[in-house]
Amino acid sequence: MSSMTWNETVSYEKTVEKWCVFEVTVNGPADGNPFTDIEVRGTFTGKNEKKTVDGFYDGDGVYKLRFMPSFEGEYVFEGSLVRVGAAGADRAKDETADEICTFAGSFTATAPSEGNHGPVRVANTYYFAYEDGTPYRSLGTTCYVWNLQSEELQEKTLQTLKENAFNKIRFCVFPKHYDYNFNEPQSYPFEGTPCDSSQITKENFMEYNGCAPGNDWDFTRFNPEHFRHIEKRICDLMALGIEADLIVMHPYDRWGFSMMDAESDDRYWKYVLARFSAYRNVWWSLANEYDLFRAKTLEDWERYARIICERDPYGHLRSIHNCRTYYDYSRPWVTHCSVQRTDLYKSAELVNEWRERYRKPVVLDEIAYEGNIQHGWGNISGKEMTRRFWEAFCRGGYPGHGETYLHPEGILWWSHGGELHGESPARIKFLAQIMEETPGIGVEPFDGGWDVVACRAVGNGIAPRKDYFLYYYSFMRPSFREFYFDDTTEYEAEVIDTWEMTVKKCGTYKGKFRIDLPGKEYMAIRIRKA
C-alpha cells in the first residue's frame, strides 16, 4: 500500500430509498492525474443482488462510488482505490496496479416513496413500464442544452416542465454549436480553454464546425463541476417524474468533443457511466444524429454500446438517434427505437412499420418541432404537432415534442428551454390524460379500416383486450362513423376533440351503431366497455 498523504475519510448515509442513489465519498490522492491514474471500484451486496460498480474522481482529492439498490433491505459494500498507471489501462491488464486504500460499510435500502417507481424498462415488447410495474407512457420533449444556459433560464425550464405533461426530456452532456446556438456554455466537460467564438455569426458558423482552431483541452482531465451540474438537473427532473434521456455525443460542435480519439471517447464514456448510472431516470442516447459525425464509424458506436452494457449495472434504456439513415435498431443492445422521421410528410404514420420491423418500443424523438424558424424541421403548427402525437400514440408509439419559435433573445425551447409559446403543449397534456385513462400497458394498432387510425388496449396476455378501443380520424372530417361489434357487450362511446380538448359522452351501444361527429379535423371516438 502507498503511503497516504491525504486525510483519509469515508462517508456515506446509513439509509437510502430503493431506486435512489447511495453514495460513498472517499478522500484520496489529488496528485498526478487522478482521472487516469486511479480507479475506484466497489461491490454492493444485498439479499437479492450483488453488483460491482465503477466509481469516479470528483476533483479536489474526492472519489465517489454510487449505487442504486433495486431491493429493500440490508446491504454491505466494500471498495478500493487502486493506482493503475498514467495510461488508465484496465486493472486486469495492468501489472503495476497498486491498491491505495480499501473501505467497507453497510446501509439499509428503504421502501420507495410516492412517485418513485424505479427505472423504466421495456415491457411486453413494444411498451414501457417502471420497474414496479406501473406503465410508463412516454411523452418526450427536447431541450438540447437547457442545462448549459444561465441558472435563471434553467429554473424557468424546470418550472415549465412542472406545468406540462412531458415525462422525458432529451438533452446533451456536451455543449452545442449550431444555428441559434453560438453562445458559450456555462461550463465545459474538460479542463482547458475553448476556441475564440467572438466572430461566429449565422452566416459563418458552419466554418467552425468540428474542432475549430484555438481549442486547448486536456481530454484526460474532466471538469467535475460540469458533470455535478448535470447530476443536479437529473435529480431535479427525477423530482418532477421526468426521465433524463442523456445525449452523450452529438455532432454540432466547434470544440472538438465530437472528434476525440478512441481512447478519449472510451474514457469519457466510462466517466459518464460511473457518474450517472445510479440515477434511476437516466436513459442512454449514444448520439444525436449519429450519421452526421465526421469521424465516427459504425464500429465506434458498437464499441460505445459495449462499454455501456459492461459498465451500466442497471441496464438503463439504450438507443441512438439518426438524421437521414436509421440505425439498425434490431441490434441486441438497442432497447427501443429513437427515431427522427426521414420523410417530410410521413412521420408518426410509420409507427406500425417500425414496430413490425424492429419489435421494440418506437419512440419518435424528432417528428419536427412546432415553430416558425426557417428550417423545415422547426416550423410546423401546433395542430400538426398535435396530430402527429395522436397518430403516434394510436399506432402504439411514443411521440416527442420540441419547439422552435423565433425569440427576441434567441431563446428557443428546442435548445435552451425557458418558456413554451406554442399551442401543442396544452394538447399534449390533454393526450397524457387520455393515455392515463387507458387500461393496461398501452395500446396496439389494429385494422379498423383504411381511413382511420384504430387501436385497442393491450393487456399482459396474448389475446387482445376487448374493453377499450380508440379511433382517431387525423385530418379527416367524417360527420359520422358506423361501428359493428360482433357480441352482446355494452359499450360506452365518447367523442374526443383532440384540439379543443373535450370529451363528450354519446351514450351506450351494442352491436351495430352509428356515432355522429362534428365534421371537423382531429376528432377521435373512444369506445369502452360499459
Added chain:
Amino acid sequence: MSSMTWNETVSYEKTVEKWCVFEVTVNGPADGNPFTDIEVRGTFTGKNEKKTVDGFYDGDGVYKLRFMPSFEGEYVFEGSLVRVGAAGADRAKDETADEICTFAGSFTATAPSEGNHGPVRVANTYYFAYEDGTPYRSLGTTCYVWNLQSEELQEKTLQTLKENAFNKIRFCVFPKHYDYNFNEPQSYPFEGTPCDSSQITKENFMEYNGCAPGNDWDFTRFNPEHFRHIEKRICDLMALGIEADLIVMHPYDRWGFSMMDAESDDRYWKYVLARFSAYRNVWWSLANEYDLFRAKTLEDWERYARIICERDPYGHLRSIHNCRTYYDYSRPWVTHCSVQRTDLYKSAELVNEWRERYRKPVVLDEIAYEGNIQHGWGNISGKEMTRRFWEAFCRGGYPGHGETYLHPEGILWWSHGGELHGESPARIKFLAQIMEETPGIGVEPFDGGWDVVACRAVGNGIAPRKDYFLYYYSFMRPSFREFYFDDTTEYEAEVIDTWEMTVKKCGTYKGKFRIDLPGKEYMAIRIRKA
C-alpha cells in the same frame, strides 16, 4: 343494292369551324336492328389530311357521320351505309356485306373562333397544350353523373362551372350505383328496363352491386337519346372551355353495364367512339377504378385501348383510373397518368416519382375530396385540398378536385354536380391565375432543398429557363428564407399567401438575399426575372 323503302335524304352544313364537329345526316332503313345490321362509314379529304371515320345509328332511321377537321380549307367526303348482317361483324370479314346507299359532298373548314384552340395534346413529355400551341394547364374536377340528374340540376352545375376555374371534368357515360347514388338516372344507354330499386338503402346497396336481379336490357340496341344528351353536355362544356374527361366504364353498377360480355363491350366502345370522337374536348378515361371490376381482365382493358386507338381518328388523350393498384401507365396507348392516390397521407407529394417513372403528364384525378362524409376519401378540409393542389402544381403535375359535403337533399358535387360549398374552389381559381402567369408550358420541380417544394418554368428547349422560380412551403411555416442566385440577374420577389389569395411584392434582389415570411402555413415565394 337493296330496294329502298325509306325517304333517302343526306343533309349537312356547307361550312364548319376547324376543330368543330362536321356532321352528315343520312336517312336509311329503320327495320331489323340498325345498330348491328348496318355500318356507316365515310372518308373525309382535305388538302392536309384524309380520314376514314365510323358513323352510327341515331334511331328513327337516322344515321350520322361526324368529322372534326384539323385544318382550314376545302374538304370533300364520300360515305356509305352497308348492311353487314345481324351479328354486326366487321365488314371486311363479312361476305354478306351489301351496300345500301352512298353519299358524297363537300364543305369548307373555316378559321377557329376565339376560345377554340383544338384538342389537348401531350406536349414536352410532361405537359399539355392545345393543338394550336396554347398551354393547357389542367385543373380538373369530378361530377361522376352530373349529366344524369334533373335538367335543373345540370344547368346549375354548368353555372357553377362557369363561375369557377376548372377546365376539365370527369363524368360517366353509364349511371352510377353507390352510396349517395341510389336514384335512377334520367336515361339509360340501352333499350330495356332496369331492376327494381325501390328497396335500396345505404345499408343494403352493396347487395345490389354488379347486375341486380330484374334488369332486362338489350345490349344490341342503344338508346340514342342517352348519348345525344351527353353530346349536348360535351358541347356545353366546350363552350365553357372545359375538357370532358369521359369515364366510359365504371364498376359502381346495379344494371349490369359493368358485366357485359366482350362482344357487347366492344359494340359499346365502337358506338361511343363513333359518336363522341369528333368533339375536340373529349378525353377517354377507359374506366374509373378499373381494378374494382368483378369481371374484367387486363386483356379486356388492353383490348378496349386497341379499339380506341383504331377508331378514334383524332388521337384524343387516353388513360385509365385506378383504385388500389396503379395501371401500368408506361403502356404505349396511355397518354397520361390518371392517378388516384393510394396512400392516405401522401398524394400530390409523389408527383415527382410518377413523372420519373412514367415520363408522361401526371394528372391527379383523385387526391381525396373536400367534404365531411364518413368516407376517408371524401372528408378533407379546403385547406388540405388547396395544399394538395399546390403540391401537385409545383411538382409539375395537374391536380383534380372533388367535393363531398353532406347535403339535405343528397346532392353532392362529386356525383351530382349542383353548387359548390367548400373553401378550396376559390383558392383553385387563384391558383389558376398563378398558373396563367407562368411563362412557358408549365413548371418542373428542382431540388431547392429538402424542406421546400421548388419549381421553375419550362421552356421548349432543353436548358432550364432562369426567369421564373416558385417555392412552396406547404404546411411548413418559415419566418424567412434565404436565397442565392449565382449570377448578376435582377429578380423580383413576391410572397404568395395561397390560402388568403394575396400576392405581395417584396422588391428587387440579386445574389444572396433573404425574404421574410409571416410564419404561416401555405405560403409561397415567387421569384421572377425583373
